Amino acid sequence: MARNPVHDMMSQPNHDERARQLFVLNLKFHVGRKIRPGNKAIYEKLAKPKFVKQHGREPTDRHEIGEVMWQEPNYLMFSAINRDAQELMWDSVAEPIYRQKDRLEKTYDSLHASAKRKGSLALNPAFDPPRGIKEVNIHLQPVNYAADYGANDVLAGAFYEGGGNLYSMGGGIGTMESKAEVIQRFIKERFPGFTPTKILDCACSAGSSSTPWALAFPNAEVHGIDVGAGMLRYAHARAEALGAAVHFHQMDAGATTFPDASFDLVVSHNAMHEMPVKTQAAMFKESYRLLKPGGIAIHQDVPLRYSERDAFGQFDASWDLKNNNEPYWEAYATNDPVKMYLDAGFPKDTIWHGKFEQLDKTVAWFVSCARKP
Numbered sequence: 001m002a003r004n005p006v007h008d009m010m011s012q013p014n015h016d017e018r019a020r021q022l023f024v025l026n027l028k029f030h031v032g033r034k035i036r037p038g039n040k041a042i043y044e045k046l047a048k049p050k051f052v053k054q055h056g057r058e059p060t061d062r063h064e065i066g067e068v069m070w071q072e073p074n075y076l077m078f079s080a081i082n083r084d085a086q087e088l089m090w091d092s093v094a095e096p097i098y099r100q101k102d103r104l105e106k107t108y109d110s111l112h113a114s115a116k117r118k119g120s121l122a123l124n125p126a127f128d129p130p131r132g133i134k135e136v137n138i139h140l141q142p143v144n145y146a147a148d149y150g151a152n153d154v155l156a157g158a159f160y161e162g163g164g165n166l167y168s169m170g171g172g173i174g175t176m177e178s179k180a181e182v183i184q185r186f187i188k189e190r191f192p193g194f195t196p197t198k199i200l201d202c203a204c205s206a207g208s209s210s211t212p213w214a215l216a217f218p219n220a221e222v223h224g225i226d227v228g229a230g231m232l233r234y235a236h237a238r239a240e241a242l243g244a245a246v247h248f249h250q251m252d253a254g255a256t257t258f259p260d261a262s263f264d265l266v267v268s269h270n271a272m273h274e275m276p277v278k279t280q281a282a283m284f285k286e287s288y289r290l291l292k293p294g295g296i297a298i299h300q301d302v303p304l305r306y307s308e309r310d311a312f313g314q315f316d317a318s319w320d321l322k323n324n325n326e327p328y329w330e331a332y333a334t335n336d337p338v339k340m341y342l343d344a345g346f347p348k349d350t351i352w353h354g355k356f357e358q359l360d361k362t363v364a365w366f367v368s369c370a371r372k373p
């Protein structure tokens with residue numbers, strides 16, 4: 001299974017909708033790849049000299065760089081176009097979803113009720129999603145992660161998958177492998193012979209990473225958890241449409257209700273950057289509690305480590321925090337995975353973190369892992 005597979009729960013765009021999506025795709029690619037790199041020259045040639053003139057020294061961190069960059073008309077122009085491109089992306093994603101809303105709900109109903117259903121869905125009406133998720137439209141997604149509009153509502157998932165597909169392509173991320181498949185290759189290299197029989201995918205969203213785990217390990221029991229009901233209904237129906245046996249639950253990744261030592265593998269994909277530090281640390285602690293002896297925790301995310309960037313690189317990366325509703329961007333970029341694994345109880349000599357590249361070399365993901373003795 002590659003990234004972005006086609007299935008019955010997808011909101012297929014018609015000709016004109018696709019044309020608008022392709023425009024946005026190209027716009028995002030152009031802004032990200034052609035315009036954004038020029039911001040460094042704006043800094044070096046225009047903004048930095050002004051800071052030096054005023055302070056008698058160069059800026060030392062991303063905040064000081066921000067003081068002068070946010071005065072530069074060319075940077076403001078980039079920022080406005082980048083924001084517009086994101087908003088246009090959601091407009092172009094929304095059109096086919098709302099046009100096909102009834103079909104998506106009916107498809108959910110029929111897949112959920114099917115006698116051939118392979119997985120399951122356990123929603124908890126008493127569950128209250130974290131405020132930072134339910135009150136924020138993360139990355140400007142109009143129907144937010146925690147949205148729930150009723151018994152067969154799947155909008156949050158439809159938006160997440162539709163937007164995610166365009167966003168990743170606009171960011172130049174190849175579709176040869178899903179993130180889960182990258183981590184499966186990572187496991188083969190780092191833990192040869194490790195064959196999990198029970199897998200937990202934390203903060204699974206629309207289940208785009210959960211399904212490749214179920215398909216790659218057909219003998220394993222695969223569970224996915226997230227906080228949003230609309231997201232999980234979609235994930236469930238999507239997995240059924242793809243013939244993948246996944247059990248979805250509405251739970252907090254930092255406080256699950258699974259018993260101790262019940263999983264061989266606990267993973268998360270692109271989840272830490274949507275969580276405050278406290279929740280990230282709680283998820284690492286849960287990983288340790290939930291793993292059987294010899295079990296492995298792997299938490300993968302976007303390559304955003306501030307420790308690997310100079311001050312300008314940090315300033316550049318911080319754009320999403322302020323302009324793309326990513327409140328936890330820096331909580332992740334500056335986190336300390338080693339400390340979180342140690343605090344959770346994992347032995348130091350089992351902890352590893354670094355980069356692992358997609359086969360098509362379009363992105364090298366941040367990967368961290370540790371093993372329970």
Ligand SMILES: C[S@@+](CC[C@H](N)C(=O)[O-])C[C@H]1O[C@@H](n2cnc3c(N)ncnc32)[C@H](O)[C@@H]1O
Binds near residue numbers: 209231253254279
């Ligand atoms: C970027 S998405 C994850 C993408 C997904 N894992 C994938 O590979 O496609 C982040 C997800 O984290 C979920 N999330 C945030 N805080 C959470 C928490 N405390 N417990 C469980 N899920 C959480 C959000 O609802 C959202 O669906």
